[in-house]
Amino acid sequence: MIQIRNVDFQIHGNPILHDISTSIPKGQLTALIGPNGAGKSTLLKLIARLEKLQSGSVRIDGLDLSATPTEKLALVMAVLSQHTHVSSRLRLCELVGFGRWPHHHGRPSAHDRAEITRALELFDLTALADRFLDEVSGGQAQRAFLAMTFAQATDWLLLDEPLNNLDMAHARALMRHLAGLVRDQGKSITVVVHEINYAAAWADHVIAMKDGRILAEGPPADVLTEPLLSRLYDVPVAVGTHQGRPLILHHV
Amino acid sequence: MIRPLPVMLAILLSLFVTSLTIGAAQVSLRAAGSDAWAALVLMESRLPRTLAVVLTGAALAVAGTVMQQIVRNKFVGPDTTGTSESAGLGLLLMTILAPDSPVWVRMLVASLTALAGSAAFILLIRRLPAREVMLVPVAGIILSGVIGAVVTFIAWRYDLVQYVGTWLAAGGSSGIIAGRYETLWVAGAAAIAAWFAADRFAILGLGDNVAKGLGLDPAPVMRLGLMVVSVVSALVVVTVGMIPFVGLVVPNIVSRIMGDDLRRSIPVVATAGAALVSACDIIGRLVIYPYEVPVGLIMGIVGSVIFLILLYRPTRPST
Ligand SMILES: Nc1ncnc2c1ncn2[C@@H]1O[C@H](COP(=O)(O)OP(=O)(O)OP(=O)(O)O)[C@@H](O)[C@H]1O
Ligand SMILES: [Mg+2]
Numbered sequence: 001m002i003q004i005r006n007v008d009f010q011i012h013g014n015p016i017l018h019d020i021s022t023s024i025p026k027g028q029l030t031a032l033i034g035p036n037g038a039g040k041s042t043l044l045k046l047i048a049r050l051e052k053l054q055s056g057s058v059r060i061d062g063l064d065l066s067a068t069p070t071e072k073l074a075l076v077m078a079v080l081s082q083h084t085h086v087s088s089r090l091r092l093c094e095l096v097g098f099g100r101w102p103h104h105h106g107r108p109s110a111h112d113r114a115e116i117t118r119a120l121e122l123f124d125l126t127a128l129a130d131r132f133l134d135e136v137s138g139g140q141a142q143r144a145f146l147a148m149t150f151a152q153a154t155d156w157l158l159l160d161e162p163l164n165n166l167d168m169a170h171a172r173a174l175m176r177h178l179a180g181l182v183r184d185q186g187k188s189i190t191v192v193v194h195e196i197n198y199a200a201a202w203a204d205h206v207i208a209m210k211d212g213r214i215l216a217e218g219p220p221a222d223v224l225t226e227p228l229l230s231r232l233y234d235v236p237v238a239v240g241t242h243q244g245r246p247l248i249l250h251h252v
Numbered sequence: 253m254i255r256p257l258p259v260m261l262a263i264l265l266s267l268f269v270t271s272l273t274i275g276a277a278q279v280s281l282r283a284a285g286s287d288a289w290a291a292l293v294l295m296e297s298r299l300p301r302t303l304a305v306v307l308t309g310a311a312l313a314v315a316g317t318v319m320q321q322i323v324r325n326k327f328v329g330p331d332t333t334g335t336s337e338s339a340g341l342g343l344l345l346m347t348i349l350a351p352d353s354p355v356w357v358r359m360l361v362a363s364l365t366a367l368a369g370s371a372a373f374i375l376l377i378r379r380l381p382a383r384e385v386m387l388v389p390v391a392g393i394i395l396s397g398v399i400g401a402v403v404t405f406i407a408w409r410y411d412l413v414q415y416v417g418t419w420l421a422a423g424g425s426s427g428i429i430a431g432r433y434e435t436l437w438v439a440g441a442a443a444i445a446a447w448f449a450a451d452r453f454a455i456l457g458l459g460d461n462v463a464k465g466l467g468l469d470p471a472p473v474m475r476l477g478l479m480v481v482s483v484v485s486a487l488v489v490v491t492v493g494m495i496p497f498v499g500l501v502v503p504n505i506v507s508r509i510m511g512d513d514l515r516r517s518i519p520v521v522a523t524a525g526a527a528l529v530s531a532c533d534i535i536g537r538l539v540i541y542p543y544e545v546p547v548g549l550i551m552g553i554v555g556s557v558i559f560l561i562l563l564y565r566p567t568r569p570s571t
Binding site for chain 1: 321324325326385451454455457458459460461462464465466467468469507508511512513515567569
């Protein structure tokens with residue numbers, strides 16, 4: 001479980017997060033939703049120790065974030081940021097290979113290499129493995145970054161808008177795969193998603209944020225309701241059901 | 253597929269042998285076994301000089317790779333970010349304030365001022381908008397210009413302009429000609445340290461967030477990188493003078509051919525840098541034979557041509 005206690009965060013004196021206290025359940029797929037600028041990425045970065053905590057505390061499986069060495073945390077959680085601009089000329093297989101670095105620190109074993117191959121296969125990248133990052137499409141690059149995060153083989157995965165640039169088929173495949181990892185391997189995964197129906201269809205737990213605060217949290221059926229979503233995004237939405245899960249109509 | 257490392261090693265080896273055989277005195281390599289004078293010329297003059305050139309080229313090229321990696325910009329090198337000029341400033345100050353200090357003290361001071369100069373550059377570019385890639389090299393050139401101007405001004409006040417001029421062109425003690433290369437082993441060692449940390453520099457190049465996510469604290473890697481770049485620049489400036497472009501063009505060429513997986517590419521960068529500077533040194537010794545042109549001058553001409561070609565040629569595809 002990730003426990004977040006009294007986390008405030010400011011950037012240049014502007015409050016971005018206000019006294020956030022919540023927990024992210026272990027062994028579940030959690031969706032973090034909310035409008036642009038709500039503070040989702042900021043919260044995720046704080047949990048992933050990419051930003052330093054200014055106040056409050058975060059514990060991940062009992063480990064206090066500010067007291068645990070960063071190398072050790074890299075074996076517990078892997079993170080994919082929203083913006084990953086890389087100017088290095090790397091082949092996809094090399095990029096994905098860096099996902100194993102926390103395990104071998106420069107001396108990859110046969111197991112590490114097998115994991116890299118597996119991650120490449122998983123994201124449909126085997127044929128592109130020797131291409132340079134600047135020679136693939138946006139979605140293919142996004143899949144490479146995802147594969148790198150997966151190769152890290154951690155219990156916790158924090159993914160900030162992993163569906164960015166992905167086509168319908170790859171987006172669905174990713175969500176399916178995430179749900180499968182949670183179900184079969186007991187992984188704990190948190191994803192920031194904008195396409196609310198992916199949260200509705202696959203998440204076990206939803207955290208809705210707005211203006212640096214948590215507006216609601218709980219199972220999808222409780223959070224993804226008409227009044228709450230209308231309030232969250234300030235637009236009218238209709239919520240139906242499809243295969244026993246909420247289906248949100250928001251595009252008309 | 254051609255493997256870059258063996259090819260570069262072969263080229264370097266032939267340049268190495270060529271460098272041993274040319275010079276004002278006619279010496280054949282084969283005679284060195286029997287002829288004491290020939291052996292003396294080889295061991296006391298040609299070999300040290302050749303080693304000095306090889307070490308300089310290798311270390312500068314690796315320093316360039318490290319610089320480009322920590323700045324995440326391909327258009328910089330130690331000679332365009334104020335590092336070399338800062339080393340020169342330190343050396344000039346030592347010449348004025350403590351002219352009798354031993355050479356290692358001067359090198360230490362030059363390394364420290366080089367470190368301060370490159371740290372200033374890093375602080376400067378942190379404030380630039382990240383997307384403006386071309387501002388980084390521009391900021392570096394401006395900083396180099398400013399520090400260079402300070403060096404010139406101080407030199408002018410102390411009537412040392414000519415001294416600084418020759419020494420920047422050919423090294424304070426003209427280390428190449430004198431074959432004073434021993435201290436360059438330290439620069440070579442710094443380059444080897446960079447190779448040991450190759451993965452760390454490669455990960456740093458992926459951005460702070462990716463590095464932290466992989467459990468790598470960027471700050472110490474950055475510091476190590478700055479140290480490597482500063483030590484290499486300072487030792488090179490002190491012993492052989494400013495050698496432009498190596499740290500800029502060699503990493504770019506190698507990156508285009510084999511990418512930025514530094515563990516694989518740093519050895520190639522080092523050999524290619526050594527080969528390029530050796531070639532320029534050989535040219536410098538031949539154009540007005542039996543006199544010679546400083547290697548930095550030749551490198552400036554060759555390097556700028558290569559740089560222009562690099563700017564206009566598309567990158568090579570991976571397959
Ligand atoms: N570097 C920064 N400087 C100033 N303000 C920032 C900075 N980064 C983020 N903010 C502000 O913090 C708030 C939260 O940003 P955050 O990136 O966490 O939003 P988000 O919920 O991830 O939004 P999105 O859905 O657009 O990714 C926003 O109002 C944003 O403008
Ligand atoms: Mg965001």
